Amino acid sequence: MVKLFIGNLPREATEQEIRSLFEQYGKVLECDIIKNYGFVHIEDKTAAEDAIRNLHHYKLHGVNINVEASKNKSKASTKLHVGNISPTCTNMELRAKFEEYGPVIECDIVKDYAFVHMERAEDAVEAIRGLDNTEFQGRRPRLVLITTDDFWRAWFASVFGA
Numbered sequence: 001m002v003k004l005f006i007g008n009l010p011r012e013a014t015e016q017e018i019r020s021l022f023e024q025y026g027k028v029l030e031c032d033i034i035k036n037y038g039f040v041h042i043e044d045k046t047a048a049e050d051a052i053r054n055l056h057h058y059k060l061h062g063v064n065i066n067v068e069a070s071k072n073k074s075k076a077s078t079k080l081h082v083g084n085i086s087p088t089c090t091n092m093e094l095r096a097k098f099e100e101y102g103p104v105i106e107c108d109i110v111k112d113y114a115f116v117h118m119e120r121a122e123d124a125v126e127a128i129r130g131l132d133n134t135e136f137q138g139r140r141p142r143l144v145l146i147t148t149d150d151f152w153r154a155w156f157a158s159v160f161g162a
Contacts (some may be wrong), residue, residue: 002048005068086137
């Protein structure tokens with residue numbers, strides 16, 4: 001079983017529609033839609049690779065969707081809440097902004113806020129310093145740390161040089 005991430009889903013997309021789209025490539029075991037993204041569990045690796053190859057940037061209801069292998073969440077990450085996001089901001093634009101500071105594991109926009117998972121706590125510290133309350137697409141996003149103990153160690157080290 002392979003879990004696929006589907007990003008940039010249009011509001012009109014239904015679970016049945018996504019399921020039918022992916023069943024062209026293999027047996028779909030599970031399909032979940034959460035706001036503007038979702039997950040499909042497809043039976044085997046070959047089917048998953050075919051789905052990614054054929055459906056990444058597929059136009060659905062006038063919107064190009066993103067399809068990729070879901071990244072394993074078991075890897076530790078530092079999660080940031082990003083408030084006051086422009087309504088025209090896309091996942092790709094926000095991800096690119098945060099990738100200026102380091103690897104981004106996941107980026108999800110929900111209305112006018114987002115969650116960004118940075119791979120390293122040190123990079124999250126730098127992102128907060130560089131982006132909090134600075135102009136981005138006509139707004140001043142507010143960044144708030146959600147997790148981890150690693151963040152505090154990184155922050156302490158950056159402030160006190162320890």
